[in-house]
Amino acid sequence: MGARSLATQALAWARRQASVLKAVAFVTYKEWAAYRSHMLLSLVIGPAYFLAQYFIWNAVFSARSDVGGLGLEAMLGYYGVATLIYYLTMDFADWNLQMHIRVGSFLTFMLRPLSHRYFALSQKVGHRILGFFFELVPVWLILAIAFGMPLLPASWPWAVASIALGFLMVFFLNYSIGIAAFWMTRTDGLRSIFALFRDIMAGAVLPLSLFPLPVQKVLFFLPFQYATYVPTRVFLGSYELGGASFSLPAIVGCQAVAVLCMWLVSEILWRLGARKYTGVGA
Amino acid sequence: MSVGQIWSRALRSSLARRMAYRADLFLSVAVTLLSELVSPLVTLLIYGGSSGKGFPGWGMFEVLLVQSIFLMSRGVAFPLFMGLMYGVLDQVRSGHFELTLLRPRSPLLILVCQGLDPIGLTRLAGGIGLFAVSLSRLPAPSALGWLSFAALFAFSLLVLFSLALFMSGTLFMWVGNGRVYELLDVLLNFAQYPLSIFPRAFSLAVSVAVPIAAVAYVPAQALLGRLDLIGLLAVPASAAFFGLSLLFWEKMRTRYSGGGG
Numbered sequence: 023m024g025a026r027s028l029a030t031q032a033l034a035w036a037r038r039q040a041s042v043l044k045a046v047a048f049v050t051y052k053e054w055a056a057y058r059s060h061m062l063l064s065l066v067i068g069p070a071y072f073l074a075q076y077f078i079w080n081a082v083f084s085a086r087s088d089v090g091g092l093g094l095e096a097m098l099g100y101y102g103v104a105t106l107i108y109y110l111t112m113d114f115a116d117w118n119l120q121m122h123i124r125v126g127s128f129l130t131f132m133l134r135p136l137s138h139r140y141f142a143l144s145q146k147v148g149h150r151i152l153g154f155f156f157e158l159v160p161v162w163l164i165l166a167i168a169f170g171m172p173l174l175p176a177s178w179p180w181a182v183a184s185i186a187l188g189f190l191m192v193f194f195l196n197y198s199i200g201i202a203a204f205w206m207t208r209t210d211g212l213r214s215i216f217a218l219f220r221d222i223m224a225g226a227v228l229p230l231s232l233f234p235l236p237v238q239k240v241l242f243f244l245p246f247q248y249a250t251y252v253p254t255r256v257f258l259g260s261y262e263l264g265g266a267s268f269s270l271p272a273i274v275g276c277q278a279v280a281v282l283c284m285w286l287v288s289e290i291l292w293r294l295g296a297r298k299y300t301g302v303g304a
Numbered sequence: 305m306s307v308g309q310i311w312s313r314a315l316r317s318s319l320a321r322r323m324a325y326r327a328d329l330f331l332s333v334a335v336t337l338l339s340e341l342v343s344p345l346v347t348l349l350i351y352g353g354s355s356g357k358g359f360p361g362w363g364m365f366e367v368l369l370v371q372s373i374f375l376m377s378r379g380v381a382f383p384l385f386m387g388l389m390y391g392v393l394d395q396v397r398s399g400h401f402e403l404t405l406l407r408p409r410s411p412l413l414i415l416v417c418q419g420l421d422p423i424g425l426t427r428l429a430g431g432i433g434l435f436a437v438s439l440s441r442l443p444a445p446s447a448l449g450w451l452s453f454a455a456l457f458a459f460s461l462l463v464l465f466s467l468a469l470f471m472s473g474t475l476f477m478w479v480g481n482g483r484v485y486e487l488l489d490v491l492l493n494f495a496q497y498p499l500s501i502f503p504r505a506f507s508l509a510v511s512v513a514v515p516i517a518a519v520a521y522v523p524a525q526a527l528l529g530r531l532d533l534i535g536l537l538a539v540p541a542s543a544a545f546f547g548l549s550l551l552f553w554e555k556m557r558t559r560y561s562g563g564g565g
Contacts, residue, residue, distance in 0.1 A: 063483045070490045074497075081501035082350055085357040089350065211331025218339045227342055232349045 042136060043144040050148030064157040068105050069164045075101040076169065090232035096258070100229050102171050103254045108226065109158040110185055111192045111249065113146045116216075119200030120209045128299065139197060139292065146193055176259025180270040184256035187277045191248045194284040195220060201288070204295030225251030230263055238264035245284050248277045307413065314417035322423060329423065336426040340378065343496045344371050344434060362498050365441040366528060372434035374496050374520035377457065379428025381464040387419020388412070389484065392472040397480040402562050411557065415472075445527045452526035459542040460519045466542075466549035467491065467516075473549070473556035495519040499534065507534060515541040 054061070076098060083094040092100065119142065122128035131138040166172040175181030199216045203209045221227050223246035230241050230251045241247055242264045252273055255261040261273045268276070322329050351357075351364035359367060378386075392415060395401035404411050404418075439445075445453070471484045478484075495516040499507045511517040511534045518538040525531045 057480075059478070060481045060483050063481070063487060067483070067486050067490050071493065074490070074493045077501050077503075077506075078497060081359050082357075085360050206325075206327060208325040208328045211328040211333075211335055215331050215335040215338065218335055218342075222342070222345075228346055228349065234352075 039140070042140070043147060046141055046144035047148030047151065050145040051152050054149055054152050058152070058156050061152065061156040062160075064109065064153075065160050065164065068109070068157070068161040069168065072101060072105055072165065072169070090229060091262070092229060092231065097229070098169075098171065099173065099258055100254055102165050102169070102173050103257045104226060104250055105165075106158055106162060106173060107185055107188065107250060107253050107257065109153045109161065110150055111189045111253070112153070113149065113193055113196055115142050115146065115193055116196040116200035116209075116213050118142060118145075119197060120203035120213070123200075123203040123299065124207055132296075132299070139288065142197060143193055146189075150189070173257075175257045177256075177270055180274055181253070181257045184253040184270075184274050184277060187274065187281050188249050188253035190281045191245060191277070191284060194281065194288045195245065195249065198284070198288045198291050201291045201295045204298040220246050220249070223247070224249040225254065235265060242266070245280050248280045252277050310409065310413070310417050311420070314420050315422060318420045319422055322421075332423055333426050336424060337430045340375050340427050340430050341434075343374075344368055347371060359498055359501050361500055363442075365438045366524070367498060368434060369438040369442065369527065370498060370520045370524040371496050372431050372438050373457070373460070373523050374492075375427055375431030376435060377431075377460040377464060377519055377523075378492075379425060379431045381461055381468075382427060383421050383424035385416045385419065385465055386424075386468050387421050388415040389419075389468050389472045389475070389488075391415040391419045392475045393480065393482065393484070396475055396560060399562060401560055405560075412553070439527070442528070446529060449527050449529050452531065453523050456518070456523040456526050456539070459539055460523055462546050463515055463518045463542050466546045469549035469553040473553040476556040476559050491516060492519065495521065497521075511535070511538045512541045515545050518542045 079089075079094060079097045079101075082089060083097070087093060089097065119128075119138070122131065128138075131141065134141070162173065199209070199213055202212055206212060223230075223241055223244055225247060226249075230238055230247060233241065247263065251263070252261065256270055256274060259270070261268045261270065322332075347358070347364065347367050350359075351367075358364060391404075392401070395404060395415075401411075404414050407414055467488060471488050474484060475481060491514070494502070494510055499511070499517055499521050502510070507517070511522075515538045517535070518541070522531070522535040522538045525535045
C-alpha cells in the first residue's frame with residue numbers, strides 16, 4: 023500500500039513537471055516565433071559557415087589524404103553534423119540568468135513555486151523546438167541538396183540519446199556559468215572566455231582528434247566533449263579520442279554519467295549562489 | 305565642439321564605463337585576444353600534422369601572415385568604429401535613436417563615437433605579435449611592398465567600415481536582430497584564408513562584389529611581393545563598396561520611424 027502510494031505520488035509529480043515543461047515551452051515557442059525571421063538567418067549563416075569549411079578542407083585534402091585520422095568525407099561529415107547538432111543543443115541560459123540577476127528581476131523567480139533552473143530548461147525546450155523547424159530542417163535540406171550530404175545517423179536510438187544528453191550538457195554548463203552573476207554581477211567577460219574554451223574543447227571549432235594526443239587525453243576527462251564531439255561522433259557511428267575507441271553504448275553511458283555530474287555541479291553552485299542574492303534593483 | 309573633442313570625450317566615457325566592472329574588464333581583455341587566435345590555432349593544427357602540408361602553394365607562415373593582418377585590421381576597426389552596429393541595434397530597438405537624430409552632428413559620427421571600445425585594441429596587440437612572428441620567418445618585404453601594404457591596409461579598414469554600415473543599415477528595418485554579428489563573422493571567415501583555396505568564381509566575388517579579400521589577403525600579397533590582378537581589382541571595388549554602403553545606410557536611416565521610443 024505504502025509503495026503504491028509512493029508510486030502514485032511520483033507519477034503525480036512527474037505529470038505536474040511535464041505539464042509545467044509543456045506550458046513554459048509552448049509560451050517560449052510562441053514568444054520566439056515572433057522573431058522567426060531572425061532565426062531564418064541561420065539559413066545563410068549555417069551553410070555559409072559550412073561552405074568555408076568545405077573550401078578549407080578541400081584545399082587541405084588536395085595535398086594529403088588524412089588529417090587527425092579523418093578523410094575528407096569524414097571531416098565534412100563532422101562539420102555538417104556538428105552544425106545540425108548545434109541547432110538542437112544551443113542555448114543562452116547563461117546570458118538570461120545573469121541578466122535577471124544583474125537587473126534585479128531574478129527576485130520574481132525566487133518568489134515562484136518553481137525552480138528557475140527547471141523553468142530555464144523548459145524555455146530551452148520551446149526555443150529549440152522552434153529551432154528544429156526553422157533552422158535544422160532547412161539547413162539539413164540545404165546540406166543535402168547543395169552539398170550532396172543527406173546526413174542521417176548511423177544508429178538512430180544512440181544518436182537521439184546522445185543529442186538529448188548533449189542538449190542537457192550544454193544547458194548545465196551554460197547555466198553554471200550564469201550562476202557566476204551571483205558573485206560578479208557583470209559576467210560578459212567570464213561568459214565570453216568560457217564560451218571560447220567550451221567551443222574549442224567541445225569540438226565545435228574543429229574535431230578534437232586533430233589536437234595532439236596528450237591534449238586529447240586531457241579533453242577526454244573534461245565535460246565539454248559531451249556537448250558537441252560525442253553527439254557528433256555518435257551520429258556518425260564511431261567514437262575515438264586520445265587513442266581510445268569506445269562502442270556507441272559505452273560512450274553514451276559515459277555521457278550520461280558526465281551529465282549527471284554536471285547537474286550536481288550546477289546544483290551546488292546554485293545553492294551557494296542563491297545565498298548571495300540580495301535583489302538590488304528589483 | 306570639434307570632431308576630435310567629441311571623439312576624445314566619448315573615449316574617456318567608454319573607458320570609465322568599462323572600469324566600473326574591473327574583473328569583467330580584465331576577462332574581456334583576455335577573451336578578446338584569445339578569441340581572435342582561433343583561426344591561427346586551426347592553421348597551426350593543420351600544418352602541425354606529421355606531413356606538415358596545408359594549403360597548396362602556401363607555407364604556414366604565409367597563411368599566418370594573412371591571419372595576422374586580419375587580426376590587425378579588426379584590431380583597429382572594432383575599437384574605433386564597429387561599435388556603431390551595436391549603437392544602431394540598441395537605439396533603434398529602444399527608440400533612443402531619436403535622441404541621436406536630434407543632436408547637432410551627423411548621426412553616423414555620434415554612433416561611431418558612442419561605440420568606441422578601447423578594450424578592442426587587445427586584438428591589435430595580438431595581431432601585431434603574430435604579424436612580427438610571421439614576418440620574421442619570411443623573406444623581408446621590399447620598400448615598395450611596405451608602401452603598398454600601408455595603402456592597402458587603409459582599404460582593408462574601409463571595407464570593414466563599409467560592412468559595419470551595411471550590417472547596421474539593415475537594423476533600421478530588421479529591428480533588434482542581434483544575429484547580424486554572426487552574419488558579419490561568417491562573411492569575415494572567408495577573409496582569413498588565401499584566395500587560392502576558393503574556386504575562381506568565388507575568389508572573384510570576394511574580390512570585386514563583396515571585396516572582403518581586401519581585408520587581409522590583398523595586403524598580405526603586397527608584403528609577399530606577389531600582388532596579382534585580382535588583388536588590384538579589390539582596390540577600386542573597395543572604394544565602390546564604401547560608396548554603396550554609405551548610400552545604403554542613409555537610405556535605411558530614413559526608414560527609422562521611432563517605434564518603441
